[in-house]
Amino acid sequence: MEYVKNHIWQILIALNYVLALSAVATILFKRLNPTKTLSYIIVLLVFPFIGLLVYYLFGQEYRKSKIFSRKNVLNQSVVKKVQEELELGTKEIEEVDLLLDEKSKLIPLLYNSEKSKMTINNKVELIKDGDAKFKLLFEDIKKAEHHIHLEYFIIKDDIIGTELLNELCKKSKEGINVRIVIDDVGSNISSKMKAKIKQSGVEMHAFMPVLFSGSTGKMNYRDHRKIIVIDGKIGYVGGINVSDNYVNSNNKRYWRDTHLRIEGEAVKPLQILFFTTWDFASGEELKISKDYFPNHNIKENVPLQIAASGPDTDWSNIMEAIFVAITNAVDSIYITTPYFIPNDEIITALQVAARSNLDVKVIVPKKSDSWVAEYATNSYLEQLLEAGVEVYQYNKGFIHAKTMVVDGVFGTVGTANMDYRSFNINFEVNALVYEKDFCEELKNLFNDDLKDSEKIDYQSWKNRSKTTKFIEAIARLAAPLL
Known part of the structure; x- marks a missing residue:
């Protein structure tokens, strides 16, 4: 014990480098990008203790891991049927080629990809800032009749966030099913607002909470998506989070961003994507019904794919x-x-x-x-x-x-x-x-x-x-x- 006490620093340094060299070996076997590999190796070897902490928090690889399984949702009969209905026939593929004229082969369209079904009948509105987005969104929320689903990297209960959350609480009390997934690192909602959300009947879950030791190593993998689905008929996707930073009327610095409002077939893949996240974040076995995938009357021809990527997908x-x-x-x-x-x-x-x-x-x-x-x-x-x-x-x-x-x-x-x-x-x-x-x-x-x-x-x-x-x-x- 006396020896340990007198040489504690040397022992800790030696232990650090034993663990660091073990981590380096693990990184090399993963065959990561050379630049990323070199970055982690330098941090591990040059910065004792700090390097191990950085690697523990940010260096673990979870792609293809079973903890992000999508099967609970994709195996449900309703979802399988929706996926089948989204598959294009030969005639519809030819229609897409005609829409693109002579450049129809510019992008190899993955018509039958499980991750990004090609859809045809869509109406798409381009939104160029947060002010325009939230104006449209509040109008759509007020008209909601069945459900409202939100999945966001950042939701804050500042001016615009409080206004949105209050409106969602109101709709929940009217009998509308409201579900929210927030990223636990990006979002910041006060305890008071969380209590109000719960009391109103809104279901909200944090994606991979980082306050618990078992999840700390996964804080590197965040839900950066911004998805809204209303009644299975209207979808929003793009770069605009729920925060005053994104609303120029509430922000000192001008913020330029782009978002989409979608009606039509492409809302269905967005809905499925939300359910896969909800299934993981909530830990609940949600039975998905046809009500979440209603028919639409959109006649416009805008070919559109919803492409998702993350640790739950085999490829980037x-x-x-x-x-x-x-x-x-x-x-x-x-x-x-x-x-x-x-x-x-x-x-x-x-x-x-x-x-x-x-x-x-x-x-x-x-x-x-x-x-x-x-x-x-x-x-x-x-x-x-x-x-x-x-x-x-x-x-x-x-x-x-x-x-x-x-x-x-x-x-x-x-x-x-x-x-x-x-x-x-x-x-x-x-x-x-x-x-x-x-x-x-x-x-x-x-x-x-x-x-x-x-x-x-x-x-x-x-x-x-x-x-x-x-x-x-x-x-x-x-x-x-x-």
């Missing part, structure tokens, strides 16, 4: 969809993202596209809401600029939109950023739209944002200070851990 579906869209482009690629911390595949695809004389433009914020993310993003821009990609920094406020439009016939709006976390770690959802009028509107919105952006000059950017480049390099190294 959204990243792969973006990659395929970029590599199949023949004319233009316009991307807006608040955080540009991509993998090598996306960087290479954009470089090749630009060097092939395609019109490739990317908008990122000039001033981010995270200094680490800002410097990490900036560290990647020189690679784009030297390949001929036009990069713009949005300077009107903060741009949080996650959009892409390719060749004027394919567009995506959703929750996924162009970063490691969205591609590989978080639960995300994007709408993939294959319709020219919608893509033209999305392109016009991109061009409007260009007017509030400053184009980066390659030579000036290349000559930024060594101090700035050093900070960017450190932030970039930390990027896989963000």
Whole structure:
């Protein structure tokens, strides 16, 4: 005991490195992205104790894990029937090809993919800020007759959040089934509001609570989705959370974001996706009835897929969809993202596209809401600029939109950023739209944002200070851990 007491620090250091080397071996066997692997190894070996804590909190891999099983929902007879009804026949596939004209093969459409069924009869409304979104949303909530489902990364009981939660409590007291899933890391709701929610009959569950020791190691895997389904007929998806930050009338800093309001067949995959999250977060065996998948009378032809990705999917579906869209482009690629911390595949695809004389433009914020993310993003821009990609920094406020439009016939709006976390770690959802009028509107919105952006000059950017480049390099190294 005397020896232990006199050499406690050396013993702890030795124990740290035994555990660290064990973790390094585990990381190497996982065959992760080399950059991510190197980042974790450096943290583990250079920062005693802190490195182990970082790895425990953020480094564990749960993709394909049984804890995220979707079978409880997908195996239910009602859901199986809905999935079957969403499968397109040969005639409908030909109709999609006709809608896309000569560029119908731009994106390999995964008609029969379990994760993202192609739907045809949809009405889609593009929303460009939180003020417009919440105005539409409150109108739809007031008209709800059967159920309201919400799944959000951020819900705060500030001005807009309190207004929304109060309205949901009111609808619950009217007999409407209201279910809410909140991410336990992103959301912040007071005990008083939680009590009111419970008393009103609203069912609310936190996604992977982090207050318990058994779940602490999973705080890295967050539900970053923003989904609303009302009566199985109306769906919302996009980048706008429930917080005053997203509402310009309540926010000092201008916030530009993009969201979609959907009516039609595509609401059904959104509903199924919500139920898979609800099943996991609630731990309850919910019997799903036909009432959650009503018929609709939408006649518009807007081909649309709901693509989801996360630790419950075998592949990085959204990243792969973006990659395929970029590599199949023949004319233009316009991307807006608040955080540009991509993998090598996306960087290479954009470089090749630009060097092939395609019109490739990317908008990122000039001033981010995270200094680490800002410097990490900036560290990647020189690679784009030297390949001929036009990069713009949005300077009107903060741009949080996650959009892409390719060749004027394919567009995506959703929750996924162009970063490691969205591609590989978080639960995300994007709408993939294959319709020219919608893509033209999305392109016009991109061009409007260009007017509030400053184009980066390659030579000036290349000559930024060594101090700035050093900070960017450190932030970039930390990027896989963000």
